[in-house]
Amino acid sequence: MDQIPLMRCPKANNVGHAAIPCVDLSAPGAAAAVADACRSVGFFRAINHGVRAAITDALEAHAMAFFALPAQDKLDMSGAARPLGYGSKTIGSNGDVGWLEYLFLSVSSNSVEISSLPPSLRAALEAYTAAVRELSGRVLELIAEGLGVDRGLLRGLVVGREEGSDELLRVNHYPPCPLRPPGECGVTGFGEHTDPQIISVLRSNCTAGLQIKLRDGRWVPVSPTRKPSSSTSETRCRLQMHICMQVLTNGRLRSVKHRVVAPEAGAHSRLSVIYFGGPAPSQRIAPLPEVMREGEQSLYREFTWGEYKRAAYKTRLADHRLSAFELRAATQPPAASSADPQPHCSSCMQPPQQQVAKVH
Numbered sequence: 001m002d003q004i005p006l007m008r009c010p011k012a013n014n015v016g017h018a019a020i021p022c023v024d025l026s027a028p029g030a031a032a033a034v035a036d037a038c039r040s041v042g043f044f045r046a047i048n049h050g051v052r053a054a055i056t057d058a059l060e061a062h063a064m065a066f067f068a069l070p071a072q073d074k075l076d077m078s079g080a081a082r083p084l085g086y087g088s089k090t091i092g093s094n095g096d097v098g099w100l101e102y103l104f105l106s107v108s109s110n111s112v113e114i115s116s117l118p119p120s121l122r123a124a125l126e127a128y129t130a131a132v133r134e135l136s137g138r139v140l141e142l143i144a145e146g147l148g149v150d151r152g153l154l155r156g157l158v159v160g161r162e163e164g165s166d167e168l169l170r171v172n173h174y175p176p177c178p179l180r181p182p183g184e185c186g187v188t189g190f191g192e193h194t195d196p197q198i199i200s201v202l203r204s205n206c207t208a209g210l211q212i213k214l215r216d217g218r219w220v221p222v223s224p225t226r227k228p229s230s231s232t233s234e235t236r237c238r239l240q241m242h243i244c245m246q247v248l249t250n251g252r253l254r255s256v257k258h259r260v261v262a263p264e265a266g267a268h269s270r271l272s273v274i275y276f277g278g279p280a281p282s283q284r285i286a287p288l289p290e291v292m293r294e295g296e297q298s299l300y301r302e303f304t305w306g307e308y309k310r311a312a313y314k315t316r317l318a319d320h321r322l323s324a325f326e327l328r329a330a331t332q333p334p335a336a337s338s339a340d341p342q343p344h345c346s347s348c349m350q351p352p353q354q355q356v357a358k359v360h
């Protein structure tokens with residue numbers, strides 16, 4: 001606990017509702033709405049997305065049962081996260097910590113690679129992955145349409161490739177944290193970062209905690225949706241456009257920064273499931289000529305997905321992971337760690353790295 005950072009927590013208000021786009025994926029204008037959301041916020045809530053509530057409910061129930069097991073059983077079933085497997089409080093291998101435990105799995109070709117998981121959890125993970133993979137493909141088609149390029153161009157990078165793809169599933173469990181931080185502080189569940197894949201689809205239970213950073217620098221809480229009624233089968237679904245989309249579109253679509261504050265003592269646990277879609281390691285990534293204007297300079301050098309992933313795993317959560325691939329450093333938006341005003345804790349007024357629980 002001494003090592004878990006605190007963060008200044010914005011008070012929940014209505015700004016989040018107004019600022020976070022909600023897109024009906026079955027509506028005629030969906031392509032334009034999705035592309036707009038990706039340009040402006042890099043994040044949206046999706047409704048009528050076709051992922052059945054029965055699938056998400058089953059996964060939620062089996063995942064909660066898994067996390068309720070003794071720590072040693074969870075480790076025995078999944079192995080310690082390196083990076084795949086079961087992890088608790090440490091994120092990645094470069095010193096990031098948070099008040100959570102998680103399962104991190106490769107789900108390429110819909111085969112969950114950790115065979116010693118309980119069969120019911122494994123089946124629920126596979127059913128969920130199949131549904132969300134299909135949804136991701138449709139959303140990538142909508143984004144392409146909204147950008148005015150061939151519908152299959154982005155989908156083809158992630159879904160249905162013969163050489164495989166880089167698909168990951170992460171199940172995060174944030175138990176209520178017994179620590180009561182002072183003032184407007186919260187305990188970090190998952191520190192500030194952008195996801196490094198092409199697309200992330202997030203589903204969470206009805207517990208708050210997720211925050212996104214708007215372009216104007218404000219952190220806004222993403223309020224949890226109410227329990228869906230069976231007739232709508234609505235699931236909260238967050239879709240983020242990430243790093244390589246930023247490269248593929250030469251900076252037109254930007255990754256959204258986000259973080260999670262752990263639930264307070266007495267609150268419900270938060271459970272989130274995130275599907276991360278990326279291409280095969282050999283895939284070459286560079287700005288797509290189709291989206292660039294005539295004479296437009298490429299902001300990034302070409303690299304392979306494998307090269308990028310290796311670099312990403314050497315970074316810490318809050319690092320700007322594209323700097324090694326940028327071509328015109330002077331005209332780029334400056335790296336997150338140096339340019340953005342860091343969220344200070346209003347009680348201790350220390351930068352986040354020093355805001356460890358022990359201070360209070």
Ligand SMILES: C=C1C[C@]23C[C@@]1(O)CC[C@H]2[C@@]12CC[C@H](O)[C@@](C)(C(=O)O1)[C@H]2[C@@H]3C(=O)O
Pocket residue numbers: 083091092093094096104170193194195196197276312313314315316317
């Ligand atoms: C600190 C790290 C954890 C992470 C790999 C990394 O080195 C930098 C990116 C992190 C991140 C953030 C989004 C996802 O949760 C994640 C699974 C990913 O792909 O990149 C995590 C990585 C992780 O937990 O291993």
Ligand SMILES: O=C(O)CCC(=O)C(=O)O
Pocket residue numbers: 170172190195202204210258259260272274
């Ligand atoms: O738990 C959440 O809601 C978000 C977690 C997250 O951002 C991640 O795992 O990359």
Ligand SMILES: [Fe+2]
Pocket residue numbers: 193194195258
């Ligand atoms: Fe994330």
